[in-house]
Amino acid sequence: MHKSNQKVGNMQNHQKYKPQANALANKIILVTGAGDGIGREAALNYAKYGATVILLGRTVAKLEAVYDDIVAAGGAEPAIIPLDMKGATENHYRDMAATIVDQFGRLDGLLHNASMLGILSPFGHVDLPTWNDVMHVNVTAQFMMTKALLPALLNSNAASVIFTSSGVGRKGRAHWGPYAVSKFATEGMAQVLADEYEGTNLRVNVINPGATRTKMRSRAYPAEDVNLLKTPADLMPTYLYLMADDSQPVTGASLNAQ
Numbered sequence: 001m002h003k004s005n006q007k008v009g010n011m012q013n014h015q016k017y018k019p020q021a022n023a024l025a026n027k028i029i030l031v032t033g034a035g036d037g038i039g040r041e042a043a044l045n046y047a048k049y050g051a052t053v054i055l056l057g058r059t060v061a062k063l064e065a066v067y068d069d070i071v072a073a074g075g076a077e078p079a080i081i082p083l084d085m086k087g088a089t090e091n092h093y094r095d096m097a098a099t100i101v102d103q104f105g106r107l108d109g110l111l112h113n114a115s116m117l118g119i120l121s122p123f124g125h126v127d128l129p130t131w132n133d134v135m136h137v138n139v140t141a142q143f144m145m146t147k148a149l150l151p152a153l154l155n156s157n158a159a160s161v162i163f164t165s166s167g168v169g170r171k172g173r174a175h176w177g178p179y180a181v182s183k184f185a186t187e188g189m190a191q192v193l194a195d196e197y198e199g200t201n202l203r204v205n206v207i208n209p210g211a212t213r214t215k216m217r218s219r220a221y222p223a224e225d226v227n228l229l230k231t232p233a234d235l236m237p238t239y240l241y242l243m244a245d246d247s248q249p250v251t252g253a254s255l256n257a258q
């Protein structure tokens with residue numbers, strides 16, 4: 001993206017990134033939507049490479065299962081934040097940020113992964129409640145969460161924030177209405193933040209996962225052969241690269257994980 005050509009270095013290799021075993025040691029990383037799909041895989045991988053992971057999601061049983069998997073694999077004990085981003089207010093995010101600062105003193109990584117698809121339909125059929133829900137969960141919640149966590153992120157020596165986009169967040173597509181618009185907004189939020197914090201210890205980038213074998217993808221394409229899709233595990237080099245200090249000083253980039 002803007003101003004980024006010299007800063008991105010050999011970023012094109014991110015899909016083949018192989019982290020050192022301790023690439024994320026001592027990092028405190030919050031993952032939203034950590035109970036399933038891509039977020040679950042990212043949380044497991046961040047813990048595998050040494051991070052203490054904060055698992056945020058709305059289904060506690062799924063978060064507890066990820067917690068158990070991390071501990072069983074010898075990872076640092078995670079924290080769990082049960083939160084439905086559909087109903088959460090600024091106060092929830094302020095309280096959450098205060099708890100993180102109390103417990104850890106800082107936040108080194110934030111993966112904005114949770115989002116909702118809404119209903120795929122012609123634009124003229126999109127109902128306002130669906131529009132509002134998708135914008136709230138995919139855009140407004142991320143604004144509130146990022147804003148509340150900025151002080152904790154700025155307490156880190158090297159903080160990385162990653163937003164999650166989509167192919168339809170870069171080129172609109174028929175029938176993807178609110179979801180596509182929310183992903184354009186996500187790309188925009190990341191660009192604004194990257195520009196504001198350029199030259200500081202806080203970097204902000206975007207990942208477009210591409211078609212991936214998850215429940216969200218099955219809802220959008222119920223008839224396709226899932227065996228032809230990449231799995232969340234296939235995407236992890238890019239998710240690890242942007243979270244690790246090896247990607248410094250990349251900021252303001254929007255990367256394809258496949």
Ligand SMILES: NC(=O)c1ccc[n+]([C@@H]2O[C@H](COP(=O)([O-])OP(=O)(O)OC[C@H]3O[C@@H](n4cnc5c(N)ncnc54)[C@H](OP(=O)(O)O)[C@@H]3O)[C@@H](O)[C@H]2O)c1
Pocket residue numbers: 032033034035036037038039056057058059062083084085086112113114115116137164165166167208209210211212213214215216217
């Ligand atoms: N899969 C793809 O092909 C694809 C392609 C492009 C972009 N993406 C993006 O990649 C990200 C991850 O998608 P995915 O495919 O892994 O989706 P997924 O399997 O549906 O997982 C989404 C996760 O987000 C959580 N979540 C949803 N709404 C929430 C809310 N209101 N509050 C808290 N947590 C909530 C879900 O919690 P529950 O488990 O409780 O439902 C789930 O853990 C999303 O941003 C998506 O837009 C995916």
